[in-house]
Amino acid sequence: MYLFRLAMASLANRRFTAILTAFAIALSVCLLLAVERVRTEARASFASTISGTDLIVGARSGSVNLLLYSVFRIGNATNNIRWDSFEHFANNPKVKWAIPISLGDSHRGYRVMGTTEAYFQHYQYGHQQSLKLAVGRAFASDPFEVVLGAEVADALHYKLGDKLVLAHGVAAISLIKHDDKPFTVVGILKRTGTPVDRTLHISLGGMEAIHIDWHNGVPARGDGRITADQARNLDLTPQAITAFMLGLNSKISTFALQREINEFRGEPMLAILPGVALQELWSLMGTAEKALFVVSLFVVLTGLIGMLTAILTSLNERRREMAILRSVGARPWHIATLLVLEAFALALFGVLAGLGLLYLGIALAQGYVQSNYGLYLPLSWPSQYEWTLLGGILIAALLMGSVPAWRAYRQSLADGLSIRL
Template sequence: MLKLMLQSLRNRLTSVLLTLTVIAVAVALFIGVELVRSQAKQSFANTISGTDLVVGARSGNINLLLYSVFRLGNATNNIGWDTYERLSNTRGIAWTIPLSLGDSHRGYRVLGTNQAYFDHYRFGKKQALTLAQGERFDHLFEVVLGAEVAQKLGYQLGDKLALAHGAGGSTSFSLHDDMPFTVVGILAPTGTPVDRTLHVSLEAIEAIHVGWQGGVRTHGVKVDQVKQMDLTPNTITAFLVGLESKFQLLGVQRAINTYRGEPLSAVLPGMALAELWTLLSQAEKALAIVAAFVVAVGLTGMLTTLLASLNERRREMAILRAMGAGPRHIFLLLWAEAALLALVGTLLGYLLAQAVILALAPLALAHYGLVLSLDLPSGTILWMMLGVQLAGSAAGLIPAWRAYRHTLADGLTQRL
């Protein structure tokens, strides 16, 4: 029976290949949507770990999370340095990490911070930042690069670079080229926005903006003069908070949200991410529905092909009957062909989806900051593949039943 089925499929190679292509593309689309959705969630969730609160100027939870953690968008306002210092001493707060954003370098964001960033920032499963090369910044004009920045731009320890004013694109005409930075460290890859960030001190951010006003350089200042100035920042963009105890979370959050000095927002990273996924859930459902319809179209195409070829194969079926094959053998032959096509098409679709993910991973990382990787199929994907197999097998029952009902005389009779 298996040999006969394979020979039959080989004789109809063109239609079989077309059927497999339709099923494979449909399955690949569905799997691709699910992989991108799940890995995008995982990539976002792995960006920050062990941080209890993210504090910034009063704004929406999602906006605050996006610009402070994921380096997407810009802050609605800054926070006064005196406010930051006062809140850092709030009862229950164990540590804080100040963040100052706004500058860039060849399309990558620059982050001004202090040593607490390297001490307390965690990603993934509470993994600490580690240096692949060099050391932390210790002097004014030193910079520590994320892994992707160093790799893509080809920087090595000791290289010089100039920061650009504003979070511009890959090209900027407002350079702080009078105060170059020296690369002193390169962080190990994290798979998070840290890889696409240049890290400098808060004092360095203040230093490069001396002599600037409204985004325009008003007068030049020598490096030696800047080093003699008080470079304590006036404002920062946001700060991260770690608490002594989780039981103090709501109390500290309420104290920050009701702070009278200036309007602030303190958000829980996990809740902000959940809010983001809720916002995107409709788009996810729409993509899943479209992918499901494509799979249905693929299975319908397979059924149509089988039914269309059935009339051409009626004499083949009759000859098999004449050689001793019973109706049950004919039924099993056609049903097994449909089941095999569904199985092979599903497996090819899975391999195609993995190949596309592998090819698009560098582009997704470079343009959207999403880490896409090959992985074992999740429960959702396995259930979907099983569903396609069952649906394909069920679709094969229709042509198999029609062949079963055809009589020997009907197959051998010439119809003019």
């Protein structure tokens, strides 16, 4: 115990250097834990981009491709699904709710999705969170109404009542626009931190209306054009959709219905479990995830090397101090233990300060990060894995402290009570 008090007194005597060293370790520890917590929560948030949905169904292709275009609005479907096939499974006794999705158009680089009111009622993300409107309402009977994601509204400065024109295709700049059938903004969703924020939502009737006078991918000319008012009076039931999502009455029937859809003879379709496909997609990004973690480990190592350098640099300056300690009865192993304790104390202070910085940062940025990036960073105790990392840092500090301790041990043996200046 007296050695520990002596180590504290020695650090207090060199407080400026000790504070800087501990602060460098604290920053590296904070970065390591922040990266680990963000990595963990990003994985959880990624896995919960869509939640509460049991099956996603699309044209037969790959599970990752289906997930990308139906949930993340990335890429395009290989084919469409007939509307009667959707109705067949939407009316299945095992199905509680069904959300149809129709993709293919865009607006200034943002994807447009046609769907129904069921989307706003049943689609969930995060920890079973439902979509909520910041202002306005969901689209209703008028096919030319649009509900914007939060990012679309902010980036393009739209507000309720504004008119906008959709473009054919998904390119950022499109030469073919549906300028004869403008849409009115009737609602803006609250920010979710998911692809919903980057999507314009219209009704399936609206998606059908803007293409009702198109033939073979080309708009009609002259007398063949159908105006918006004329389109409102027509049957706008879609002939085909891109994909659909299903919520089931019982989780037990998930695999049975998945097999039934995959073996459906009406047309080739693929049903995937969102959670499984998300894990498969996340595994493709595992290299970047590990690289980020390795970089943060090297930052911690740099902080510990800085501590080692500071202690080694002070050794020659402290040889008189060590000689005085020898003169009052300290043995060489006492000197070595003293330096190991100093290294451990610096690392311990750095770890505690790093934890404090981490929780301060989370408290200040929690709301912003969740609303803008969809990451929920909890103010919780470190996990078992994080405690393991912190323990590893302290052990590494002890090992590094043994280097100057060994040098001090040898010097105290060689110097005895008279040091060579």
